[in-house]
Amino acid sequence: MKHRLQFFAFLTLTVMLFATSCQKNETLSGPLPKVHIIATGGTIAGASTDIGYDAGKVSIETILQAVPELKQYAELDYEQFCNIGSQDMNDSIWLSLAKRVNQVLESGKYDAILITHGTDVMEETAFFLNLTIHDPKPVILVGAMRPADAEDADGPYNLLTAVKAIVRPEAVGREVMCCLGGKIYEAGAAFKNDTHSIDALSATSVDWYLPHNANTGFYTDNLEELPEVGIVYCYGSNSTVALEAFINAGYKGIVLAGVGDGNLNQETLDLAAQAVKNGVMIVRSSRIPFGGVYTEGGEVDDEKLGFIASGSLSPQKSRILLMLALTVTQDIDTIRSYFQNGVYR
Numbered sequence: 614m615k616h617r618l619q620f621f622a623f624l625t626l627t628v629m630l631f632a633t634s635c636q637k638n639e640t641l642s643g644p645l646p647k648v649h650i651i652a653t654g655g656t657i658a659g660a661s662t663d664i665g666y667d668a669g670k671v672s673i674e675t676i677l678q679a680v681p682e683l684k685q686y687a688e689l690d691y692e693q694f695c696n697i698g699s700q701d702m703n704d705s706i707w708l709s710l711a712k713r714v715n716q717v718l719e720s721g722k723y724d725a726i727l728i729t730h731g732t733d734v735m736e737e738t739a740f741f742l743n744l745t746i747h748d749p750k751p752v753i754l755v756g757a758m759r760p761a762d763a764e765d766a767d768g769p770y771n772l773l774t775a776v777k778a779i780v781r782p783e784a785v786g787r788e789v790m791c792c793l794g795g796k797i798y799e800a801g802a803a804f805k806n807d808t809h810s811i812d813a814l815s816a817t818s819v820d821w822y823l824p825h826n827a828n829t830g831f832y833t834d835n836l837e838e839l840p841e842v843g844i845v846y847c848y849g850s851n852s853t854v855a856l857e858a859f860i861n862a863g864y865k866g867i868v869l870a871g872v873g874d875g876n877l878n879q880e881t882l883d884l885a886a887q888a889v890k891n892g893v894m895i896v897r898s899s900r901i902p903f904g905g906v907y908t909e910g911g912e913v914d915d916e917k918l919g920f921i922a923s924g925s926l927s928p929q930k931s932r933i934l935l936m937l938a939l940t941v942t943q944d945i946d947t948i949r950s951y952f953q954n955g956v957y958r
């Protein structure tokens with residue numbers, strides 16, 4: 614446990630130092646770095662309506678016109694990849710996006726990639742890309758909590774913060790990053806913790822760190838789809854209806870967002886253990902954002918029941934890791950090692 618806390622302290626510190634160094638406004642010498650922008654939508658591309666706003670409406674061209682200062686730091690070009698609220702992100706778009714990012718980086722023409730993105734599932738996209746992109750050049754996702762046409766829009770400031778960060782040498786070889794509220798978080802730790810604040814992202818405790826050029830072994834560019842993995846949310850008195858539905862639908866893996874330390878009521882535990890016997894991979898995670906779920910020291914005998922403890926990954930990130938793991942192996946010990954030790958080989 615001590616080791617985990619130390620690692621969290623180290624990670625938080627490096628992120629803070631990195632973010633602080635980005636505020637210094639240092640001038641870069643030589644030709645400007647080349648940054649390719651891939652726009653996917655989100656509130657940063659939102660337009661106001663009578664009741665609030667619609668995400669994913671404003672083009673990247675218009676968004677960039679509002680931040681002319683960006684040109685001082687990088688030579689930019691852009692593409693409108695899609696224009697959606699990130700609640701509509703899905704496995705298929707993630708596969709296409711990872712393929713596109715790999716293509717752009719392999720072209721050798723760019724020093725970094727910036728992706729505009731909604732904050733609702735930003736941490737999931739960042740985590741997916743972190744496991745499927747294989748070039749060390751910086752990749753950052755940038756969001757906003759106020760629409761592009763708001764008088765106090767936060768998108769321009771976040772874009773400027775992100776561009777200033779990714780053109781710095783220390784941005785190379787890190788995890789995929791997320792930028793919001795003028796701060797930068799890395800994919801493994803980032804999570805949305807507030808439905809409205811402009812500072813809606815923060816970092817949870819993580820006990821492994823995986824720069825996106827690490828050899829994950831997850832090569833998805835030729836995949837059309839991912840194995841189906843669902844998440845079951847647990848609560849006081851939860852029934853097994855949702856778990857049964859995933860099992861009956863033939864899902865290959867199920868993540869249980871358990872209570873507390875990944876605990877499950879008896880009915881859920883028994884059905885999940887039965888599902889394991891029928892070949893379904895079960896990850897035991899927690900609805901609590903801090904602390905993680907581990908096989909040692911808890912109330913559930915993962916070894917005996919055939920469950921995989923999620924370690925520090927949230928249910929939504931566990932789902933992504935399990936989907937990718939199932940593209941390369943069915944071996945439970947190998948999958949356990951991904952969750953416990955990261956996916957270095």
Ligand code: GLU
Nearest residue numbers: 655656698699731732733
């Ligand atoms: N639904 C929006 C999205 O994720 C809202 C949050 C945001 O962009 O900040 O795209």
